[in-house]
Every structure is written in C-alpha cells, then in structure tokens.
Amino acid sequence: xxxxxxxxxxxxxxxxxxxxxxxxxxxxxxxxxxxxxxxxxxxxxxxxxxxxxxxxxxxxxxxxxxxxxxxxxxxxxxxxxxxxxxxxxxxxxxxxxxxxxxxxxxxxxxxxxxxxxxxxxxxxxxxxxxxxxxxxxxxxxxxxxxxxxxxxxxxxxxxxxx
Numbered sequence: 001x002x003x004x005x006x007x008x009x010x011x012x013x014x015x016x017x018x019x020x021x022x023x024x025x026x027x028x029x030x031x032x033x034x035x036x037x038x039x040x041x042x043x044x045x046x047x048x049x050x051x052x053x054x055x056x057x058x059x060x061x062x063x064x065x066x067x068x069x070x071x072x073x074x075x076x077x078x079x080x081x082x083x084x085x086x087x088x089x090x091x092x093x094x095x096x097x098x099x100x101x102x103x104x105x106x107x108x109x110x111x112x113x114x115x116x117x118x119x120x121x122x123x124x125x126x127x128x129x130x131x132x133x134x135x136x137x138x139x140x141x142x143x144x145x146x147x148x149x150x151x152x153x154x155x156x157x158x159x160x161x162x
Contacts, residue, residue, distance in 0.1 A: 003083045006055035007042025008067055009074065009143050010092040011151075012126070013158055018151050019126045020144060021094070022135055023062055026101065026122035028108060038135040040087060040143060041121070051086040062121045064100030067092065070157050074146050079139040087140075089147050091158055096124035 010021040022038040024030065030037055041062040045054030052071060059067045071088035078084050101121035108116035129148050133141055150156050 003044055004051070005042045005044050005083055005085045006051040006058065007040040007085060007087045008055045008059045008071070009040045009087055009089045009147060010059075010067070010094070011089055011147060011156070012091060012093045014126075017128050018148070019128055020132045020147065021092070021096065021124060021126055022132055023099070023101075023121040023124045026119035027104070027106065028118070030122075035134050036137060038125075038127075038132075039137055040140060042085060042087070052088060055086070055088055061102045062099075063094070063124060064098070065092075065094045072147075072150065072156065074143050077139060077142045085140065087143050089143075089150070089156070091156070096126060099124040 012019050012021075023041050024034075024038050041059045042055065043058035043061070045051060056067050059065065067090055069090055071090045074087045074089055076084055076086045099121060101119040103117045103119050105115050105117050108114065108118075127135055129144055132144050136144060147156075
C-alpha cells in the first residue's frame with residue numbers, strides 16, 4: 001500500500017463569496033513558490049489510524065486551530081506521485097494571521113552538515129474558489145471542485161459567523 005495522507009478543508013461564506021482556507025508550506029524549497037504551491041492542512045497517517053482523526057491532528061499541528069465539525073467527506077484523491085489523500089470539509093472562520101505551525105528540521109544549506117528548523121506551514125490565507133484553484137497544488141484541485149459542487153447544490157453546513 002502506498003503512502004496515505006489525511007487533511008481538512010475549511011470553508012466559509014463572506015457576503016456572496018465562498019472561500020477556502022489554504023496553507024503555504026514552510027522551508028526553503030517552497031519559499032519563493034506561490035501559484036500551485038498551497039495545500040489543505042494535511043499529513044501522513046499510519047496503518048490502523050483513523051483518517052479523520054489524523055486529519056484533525058494534522059490541522060491542529062499545522063495551524064494551531066481546533067477544528068469543529070460537522071465534517072463532510074470528500075472523494076479521496078491520488079496524487080501524481082501515488083500518495084492517496086483523504087479529506088473532509090468543514091465550516092470555520094479562523095484568522096490566518098494567527099496560524100501557529102509545528103516545525104521540522106533539515107540540513108540547510110544542503111551538504112553543510114548544519115541543521116535548521118523551519119515551520120511546516122509558513123502562512124495561511126482565505127481564497128475565493130477561482131483563486132484557490134490557482135494557488136493549490138494541482139493534485140488537490142479536485143477537493144475544491146467537489147466542495148464547490150456541494151455549495152452550489154446547497155448541501156453544505158454554514159455557521160453564522162459575524
């Protein structure tokens with residue numbers, strides 16, 4: 001079995017706009033990438049671990065925010081590299097400026113023998129769906145498309161924020 005990841009796609013309505021929260025990966029490889037670099041908060045999980053519980057854990061680790069359902073399952077997607085991602089959508093309205101991510105360590109600069117620590121997520125932002133489809137990594141666009149179909153059919157739950 002190939003690698004598996006699970007993640008959460010938070011959405012909200014602002015006036016007439018339907019928006020999704022995406023995160024930008026931290027570290028030097030992603031520092032200067034924007035379009036096609038953003039993602040839903042997600043991470044790998046182990047065999048036997050419940051994917052939705054893993055998705056909640058990863059959301060907390062990558063954003064510092066506690067996700068609250070209801071959680072709408074989205075169709076799992078297989079990435080170009082073979083990783084399978086399960087995802088759930090949920091309504092929310094967190095401030096992206098308040099994101100607090102866990103960190104990872106890697107050798108940096110390459111072949112220097114020194115280790116540096118970087119945030120797993122260096123920023124988050126709300127995007128309307130047209131912009132989100134341009135920002136998100138190509139292999140996750142299907143999550144946005146499915147969520148957009150759900151919204152147009154009126155089958156999503158919306159929390160009355162502000």
